[in-house]
Amino acid sequence: VSNPKYVRADGLEKVTGQARYAADLLLPGMLEGRFLLAGRPHAQIKRIDIEKARRLPGVVAVITQADVPQLRYGSAVKDRTLFADGVIRFEGEVVAAVAARTAEIAAAALELIEVDAEPLPPVTDPEAALQAESRLVHPDWSSYTAYDGLVRSGNDCAYVTIAKGDIAAGFAGADEIIEERYTCDQSHPVPIEPHAVVAQWQGEKVTIWSTSQVPFAARSGVAETLQMPESNVRIVVPHLGGGFGGKCEFHFEAHVAALARKAGRPVRVVFNRHDEFVAPDKVNHPIVIDLKTGITRDGAMIARSARIVLDTGAYASDAPSIAEIATMMAAGPYDIPNLDITAHTVYTNKTPAGSVRAPSGPQVAWAVEQHTDEVGRRVGLNGYEIRMRNLLQDGDEGPTGQRMTAVGARACLDKAVELIGYRPSSVQGEAIGLACAWWFSFPAASSVNLKVNTDGSATLVTGAQENGSGAVMGLALMAAEELGISPDRVSILYQDTDAGAWDMGSSGSQTTFNNGRAVIAAAADVRRRILSIAADKLEASADDLEIVDGVVHVRGVPGTTMSVADVAAALFAGGELLTAQGTAIAGPLPDNFGASCSGRVVFPAFADPTFTCQAARVAVDRDTGVARVLELVAAHDFGRVLNPDGARGQVEGGVVHSIGMGLTEGTTYRDGRQVNPHLLDYKLQTAADAPSIRVEFVETSGVMGPRGGKGVGEPPIIAAAAAVGNAIASATGARVRQLPMTAPRIWAAVNAANQK
C-alpha cells in the first residue's frame, strides 16, 4: 500500500544518541526526588515520622498522604490512594516522597523516615483468597465506587462470564472430554527506560514531563487526585524508551507534582530497576486456568468450560476489563457452540497487574493452545488438523454472539504451516509447535489537525502517543499518501496534552486504527481543497487531477501543473489557511449477547478481530531441560497492512518478548516480595537468543479501521509462547504446565514422564 521503505522520523536521533528522554531533563532549580516504597507486602501503619528526614540538610520537602487530598482513585475500582493511607498492601506501595538537592541526600533522607507498622499476614494465593474465610485485602471493598456493571465480592474485584449454548448438552454429546490445569507466574513489561517524572509549577498550572504511554489518562489522574481542572495540567512526553503497557494509565505524575508544589521548585524522580519491577501497577497477571473441552470423534470441539483466576495484586487498576479479555482468549479463535467460561479477578498483596501488551493474551493462549494439541491428540488429530477443523470462519458466531467477518484465521494457519515446513522432525530433541490466537481492535475517539505550509510541507498535530513502536511516526505515511507529497515533508507534533486533542494513547493497539482514520480524514479534506483550487487554475475538472511528488497534474496532459506549495501560497494570498481537522469516532461494537454474560463492561465483543498463527521449531536438551527456539514463523491477519516495515518490526519484537515469557521471564515471590526484581535473574531474551523469524501477512479487509486495517501492536506477543510449549511437548513427550517453561521445569517434566 504505502512506501515500503519508509524510515521513521525519530530513528536517526535515537540511534545517534541525540534523542532526549524524561530522565535527561534539567530545569533551573530542579530537585531530585525519591519515593519511599513500603518494602513489605501487608501491614497496618501506626505512625509515620518524617521529622528527621525533613531536618536533614539539603532536604527541601517530604510528603505523605497527609499532604494530598484525601480521596480514592482507580480506573475500574476506586480502591487506592496516592500514598499509603494507614495500610500497606504491597511492597511497592509509595509511603512517602522526598525532594532534596541531590539524589544522594534524598536517598539518605528515606532512611530517616520512621514507619511504625504492624505486619499483617500477606494474601498471596489467589485461589485461597476467593474462599469465604480468606483475609480481605480491602475490607472496605463494598464502599468503593466502581465501573457500572462490575460484579464484585470480597477479594474478587471482577467476576466475568461467557455463557453460550447449552454447556451440559454439549458435554453430553461429546465423545471425549479433556480436562487440564495450567498456571502462569507473574511477568513484567520491562521497558528499557524506567519511569521518570519531572514536575514544574507556574502559579496554579503544572507541567509534568512523564514517561507515559497515555498522557491524557495521566492528565485526568492528576486532575482527579490533586483536585484541579484538567486545563491546569499539561503532560509532556519526551521520547519514550519503550512501554509495552507498563506505562499505560496514570502512575506517579501526581506524586511528583505534589512534591514539587510542596518544595516550591521543580522536582525530578527517576526510578531505578528495582523500583521499576515492584512499584508500577502493570505486571502480567499470574493466572490459574482450568480447561475442559468436549470433542466428537470426528474432531469438532463442541463444548468448553473454563475457570480463570487472575491474580490482580493489591489494586484493581484496569484489570477488570482484562478479565473480560481473558474469557474471550479462553474461547479462542474457534467455533465452539457451547461455552461456560468464568473469570475471577482476585486481590492479593502483590504488585498490581494491568494492561501489559496484550494483557492476559500470552498466558491464556499458552494454556488454551497446549490444551488444543492435547484435545486433538485424544482423537488422533495433529496440531494442524485439530485447528483447521475448528477455527472460526466468516459467518460463524463468536463466543459472545458476534457474527464473524474478515476472518483470516485459516489462511494464517495454512501460511505458517507452509513457511515452517510442518512435519515430524527427524532430529532427536527437535520439534515444531503451532499456536493460533485472536485479538481485538479497539475503537476510540481520536482527532488530528493538519496544517499545510506555504512551501508545500505539512504538519500533523495529534494527541496520539508514540511508545517507540513507530505507530505515530507512521501517521506521516498516511497523510503523505493522501496529499501526494513525500512522507519526509510531513512533520508530527505529538506528546503534549495542550497541543493535540484527547487520545487514548499508546494502548489497545489503537493508534493507527483510530488516529490513522483521523489523519486520513483530515488529509482527504485538504486534498479536496487542493484539487478544487488547482482545478480552477488549471482549467480542468478536479476528477481529472492527481497529485504526485507534491505537484498537481492533469492526468494525461503533460506540462499542465500546479504545486501543492503554490496552492497553499495562493490560498494564503487570498487570506485563507490550508488546514483541516480530522476526527474518528468510536464505532459500535459488533452485536452480541449483552447481559446474558456477566461483568462484560468494556469488551462485550471483539471489534475487527485480528488472527494469527505462529509456529516454532524448538530444540530441547533433555539432560538439562534447556530449550532453544531455532526458528519461528508468524502469519498475521492485520486486515490491510498500511506500513509493512513497521508491522514487521512489531511482529519481530512481540515474538521475542513472547518467547521470553515462554522460557525465561518470570517472577518468584517469597513471603509476599519479589525475589528477582533485577535483570540478572529476571531473564529477558537477548539478541543471541532470538531465533530466525519470518513474518507474512494474510490480508483481509476490516470493517472500521483505516483502509481496512486492524490493530497491530499487541497480537504478535500472544502465540509464540504457546507454539514453543507445543514444540517442547512434541520434542520430549512431556508437557510443562507452568509458565515460564524454565529449564528446571522442563527437566522435571521430562523426568516425570520418564518415570511413568
Added chain:
Amino acid sequence: MIERTYLEPTDLEQARSMLASNESVRIVAGGTDLVVAARSGKAPLPERLIAIHRLKELVGLQSETGGGLRIGALTTHGDLEASAAVAESWTAMSDASALVGSPATRHLGTVGGNVCNASPAMELGSPLLIFDAAVELIAGDGFRTVPFGSFVIGPGRTSALPGELMTAVVLPTLQGHGRVGSAYMRLEYRQAMEIAIVGAAALVRLDNADRCIDARVALTAVAPTCVRAADTEEVLRGKTIDDGLLERAAQAAAVSAKPIDDVRAGADYRRAMVPVLVRRALARALERAKSRRLS
C-alpha cells in the same frame, strides 16, 4: 554527608604507598561487580576506593621461563578470549573468559576483579583450579604467592590481607609427557548476559596409548567456592576413557557438590546437573587432547 576518598595511582610504586597508608580502602579495576552491586543496592559503594585501572604494569600476558603464563590482574576477559596462547594451551580459560557477561563486561572486567570478587559462580574459578594457578600479591615491599585454591575461601571472601594488591595469576606450564586437552562448560538459560547455574572445567592428559595419566575436574556454582572434584579425578586416572567410565566419573562428581536453593535453580536440579556438565566438559577435553598430535 558521606565523605568519599577516591585515589587513582598512576604506577605501581604509587599504588604501593597509597595502599600502605590506606588499609581499609577497597580496590576497583573494571568496576563490573563493584559498581553494578552499588547501583542495584546489593552493596553500597565503598567510601574509600583506589582505582587501579591506570597501572600499566598489571596489564597483559607474559610467558614465564619454563613455559608458564603470567596473567596481569588488569588483563580483561576480552584480552584472554583473544589470546592465541591461552586458547592453545589453557583452553578452558579461553572457554570461560568468552562466556563472561556481555562484550561490554568482557571489555571492562578484569581477571583480578573476577578472582578477588570471589563469587561461587565466577567463570574463571574452575579453570584456575584445574590449572593449579597461583595468585601473586604485593603489600608495601612484600610479595607472596598463594595457590588459587587457598586464595578464595568463601563467597566474596579471599585470604588477601588488608593493604594487599593482587598483581597477577600464574598458570604453570602444561608441557610434559603426553597430550593435554581442557575445557570449561556451563549450564546457561540464555545465550548471552548469563551467569553460571552450574559449571565444570576439565583437564585430561593422555599417554600415547590414549590412557588417562592425569585428570583434573572442578565445579562452579555448586558450593561456597569453586571446588575440585577429587573423586571424579580418581575414577579416571590410569584408565582408558570410554563412555562407561566417563559416566562413572561424571556421577562421582556429585559428592563434591553442595549446592543451594536460590532463584536461579533448586539444589536438586543443580545437583542433577553436576554429572551432566562434568561429562560434557570431560568429553570435550578428551576430544581436544586426542586432536593433538602425538609428541
